[in-house]
Amino acid sequence: MIKLRINGRERSFDGDPETPLLWYLRDELDMTGTKFGCGAGHCGASTVHRNGEAIRSCSTPMRDLAGKTVTTIEGLSPNNSHPLQIAWMHANVPQCGYCQTGQIMQAAALLKKNHNPSDKDIDDAMSGNICRCGTYQRIRSAIKAAAKDTAKAGGIA
């Protein structure tokens, strides 16, 4: 039995410990905000947080999550009020939208560590998150806007 906390709620997983976290999220918990992309951890579509760090849920087995805290896009904020979610809406970032939850979760992990990221910081942090629609410029603008709003508000959640 693997016990972990997902979006603030205790969970117990008693399946195959090699099961990827993404399978558990989508198929058992019905949290479908996190997406399957390449399935090998290279595209970033399945990004969630483990103890605040961005990880690829498609290639993280459940055995690596015992006692950990996981946050998915569903748990990033109670009502889509995270500064990144607001900035994403204002900048109309998504096109097809498929990659965007992974992009936001990756960006949220960046802003937790770096409240005023440069273009290079953003490029370095986001380089593993692929967008086939090419929304990279708007992603960068939204991250900068969120960082500015966060600084005005005195910190990030």
Ligand code: FES
């Ligand atoms: S918005 Fe379509 S893949 Fe990124």
